Amino acid sequence: MSDVPNNNPRGQSGGRAILWMIPRSISTAFTKCMSGIPDCEVWMEPFGFCHFALQELEKLGVTEQPMSYDGHEKEFKLAAEALEKYMKDTIFFPDRLPFSTIKKKLEESASKYVFVKDESIAIPNDQRRQFIPKGYQHAFIIRHPLLVYKSMRKATFAQYQEVGMLKFNETDESSFDFRPYAKEDGVDTVFQQHHDLWTYIRDHVNPSPLVIDSSALLTNPAPVLRQFCDAVGYPYSESLLQWSGSPEVAKSWKWAGDNIYKNENFLGAAMYSTHFTPPTVVPAWEEVPDDVRELAEKAMPYYEDMLKHSLNQ
Secondary structure (H helix, E strand, O other): OOOOOOOOOOEEEEEEEEEEOOOOOHHHHHHEEEEEEEEEEEOOOOHHHHHHHHHHHOOOOOOOOOOOOOOHHHHHEEEEEHHHHOOOOEOOHHHHHHHHHHHHHHHHHOEEEEEHHHEHHHHOOOHHHOOOOOOOOEEEOOOOHHHHHHHHHHHHHHHHHHOOOOOOOOOOOOOOOOHHHHHHHHHHHHHHHHHHHHHHHHHOOOOOOOOEHHHHHHHHHHHHHHHHHHHHOOOOHHHOOOOOHHHHHHHHHHOOOOOOHHHHHHHHHHOOOOOOOOOOOOOOHHHHOHHHHHHHHHHHHHHHHHOOOOOOO
16 A cells, blocks of 8 residues: 555544545535534535536636646636536635645644545546545445435436526426436446545555445444544544534535535435434335436446445445
8 A cells, every 4th residue: 555544544633534425325414413523624525616616617618627726716717607507696716616725725724623525526537636635534425326316316407497407408307317417417427436436545545444335324323423433533422413403504614615505406405404314215226217227227336346345234
């Protein structure tokens, strides 16, 4: 292994952890849970928004991807404006969208504890992986692909309908084909990229990153949370099993812009949650739409491999 810290990297600032996630994997509720740790600085998908900013720049014809803010202020202003089209009443801050800025701020944090929830699709290659901050323990949360894509399909339709960006004259959710949207946004390969980053972290950063299956977390949260906290250096308490139902706590999280936490289509249920609830039953393959089934089938090998390494398995 190269550059491998110990399994519980703790400096004077205390435990630091990144929970790498795939969409619709209970990760936002997990983030609210982590907000209950005293003196914990919480970051919400900082690299994920960097990734989506670069996607928007590519659509605008900016083929050379800027990684730092200095000298690229104009490009990141364009990216911020482009991202605002997808969310009502949201303002993105251009200087919070470069990868180098996020790495620097995460490594320089003086908080006692730091928790980062982020998207594994943001770190697909060596160009991006150089920005993984040092001194952090890594964990990966997974969820059955049928549940992920079924939920993502519903949320995506609602979001694009709300902002008037449906592309194929789909009049209702039953006529919605999620596949072209998934391909454009890169979420058709989220499980593969999740697996790729997990493999990279094992080989180059930490030989035993944690894998949390959302069903195990929801079924019996106390032992999963205790194992997670012990591994990353957070203080565990039974009080973590319950939290406020108000979304106000999200105002204290570090975001790429203002009012992102108000996005009801993707974050609403989690923002008003108060505890982990029993997991949703996985539907039968024949019960889901064709687009969900096709995407889930491609994802299953990656999910099943990571599931073998998950906590409580």
